[in-house]
Amino acid sequence: MADLNVELFGLRLDNPLILASGILGTTKGALASCAKAGAGAVTIKSITLEPRKGHKSPTLVEVEDGFLNAVGYSNMGLAEALCEFKNIKDVGVPVFASVVGKDAAEFAKLAAEMSRIKFAAIELPLSCPHTPGLGLLAGHGTPEATYGITKAVKKKTKLPVIVKLSPNVMNLGEVAKAAVKAGADAINMGNSVGPGMKINIEAKKSVLDYKAGGLTGPAIKPITVRCVYDVYEATKGKTPIIGTGGVTYGRDAIELMMAGATAVGVGTAVYYRGIKAFKYINNEIQVFTRKTGVSGLGELIGVAHR
Numbered sequence: 395m396a397d398l399n400v401e402l403f404g405l406r407l408d409n410p411l412i413l414a415s416g417i418l419g420t421t422k423g424a425l426a427s428c429a430k431a432g433a434g435a436v437t438i439k440s441i442t443l444e445p446r447k448g449h450k451s452p453t454l455v456e457v458e459d460g461f462l463n464a465v466g467y468s469n470m471g472l473a474e475a476l477c478e479f480k481n482i483k484d485v486g487v488p489v490f491a492s493v494v495g496k497d498a499a500e501f502a503k504l505a506a507e508m509s510r511i512k513f514a515a516i517e518l519p520l521s522c523p524h525t526p527g528l529g530l531l532a533g534h535g536t537p538e539a540t541y542g543i544t545k546a547v548k549k550k551t552k553l554p555v556i557v558k559l560s561p562n563v564m565n566l567g568e569v570a571k572a573a574v575k576a577g578a579d580a581i582n583m584g585n586s587v588g589p590g591m592k593i594n595i596e597a598k599k600s601v602l603d604y605k606a607g608g609l610t611g612p613a614i615k616p617i618t619v620r621c622v623y624d625v626y627e628a629t630k631g632k633t634p635i636i637g638t639g640g641v642t643y644g645r646d647a648i649e650l651m652m653a654g655a656t657a658v659g660v661g662t663a664v665y666y667r668g669i670k671a672f673k674y675i676n677n678e679i680q681v682f683t684r685k686t687g688v689s690g691l692g693e694l695i696g697v698a699h700r
């Protein structure tokens with residue numbers, strides 16, 4: 395049996411699968427269920443300073459090989475999150491916080507407050523494509539904004555900082571380099587693609603109330619592979635990458651690792667395969683390593699670049 399453990403900024407994970415933000419990460423109990431189901435680490439649903447209702451329902455619809463979502467960062471807000479996630483060690487695997495603000499000052503305040511809890515890292519999504527005032531729609535996808543927000547957060551927390559980038563930008567290498575220059579400990583590549591739209595042709599209108607939504611799931615995997623590959627090149631393989639977008643089976647995780655990911659995010663796969671997706675994907679990785687004589691996942695990371 396190959397050893398599936400990987401190391402991210404000095405943190406050892408028993409396996410490379412990380413629950414992606416926004417999927418089941420709204421309570422400590424749900425995070426613990428994912429840990430029990432085989433996740434190597436888990437990420438909480440992104441938190442804003444104040445509670446948010448998000449976009450109106452319907453916010454999620456299945457499309458060809460994926461989902462469109464326009465949740466719009468509905469969340470409990472900082473005060474309740476500080477209660478919900480205290481004693482986070484109970485979850486049993488490392489837990490990453492995720493915070494989202496409208497500007498660098500708000501990100502820094504959220505990071506400082508969340509650092510009171512023993513999270514293993516803080517993730518900064520600069521990349522949501524469908525929420526006015528936040529992420530891409532607030533201009534957070536540029537090298538300048540990425541640098542400014544990351545730097546401001548690094549000043550306010552001692553926790554490792556993960557910067558979550560968008561696959562939608564054309565200057566991805568520059569954005570990744572800006573994050574690293576500002577002190578990012580890891581890059582999460584990445585968020586949903588698009589946005590896209592689905593029209594109900596009987597009703598003659600968009601299914602999502604917000605009309606457009608970010609595309610996730612198998613349909614976006616080739617884009618994630620290319621983006622991970624490009625970020626690895628731009629950062630010379632020196633900054634760990636969490637490859638997120640379209641991982642459903644073990645082979646998808648291995649492909650992203652070969653492109654340069656040290657660990658992989660798992661989101662939409664939970665809708666397709668249930669919470670046991672983590673166990674299934676880990677087993678499928680084991681089968682591949684056994685067949686190919688790989689003894690540790692370090693042997694796979696970035697091999698497509700050699």
Ligand SMILES: Cc1cc2nc3c(=O)[nH]c(=O)nc-3n(C[C@H](O)[C@H](O)[C@H](O)COP(=O)(O)O)c2cc1C
Pocket residue numbers: 414415416417439440454461463465467492519558584585586610611612614638639640641659660661662663
């Ligand atoms: C319903 C839903 C809610 C999401 N909410 C968040 C969020 O709050 N914060 C965030 O950084 N990403 C969020 N995401 C994006 C995921 O974390 C992930 O980047 C994306 O789904 C691609 O991975 P996947 O193809 O494995 O789902 C959300 C995705 C979905 C489907």
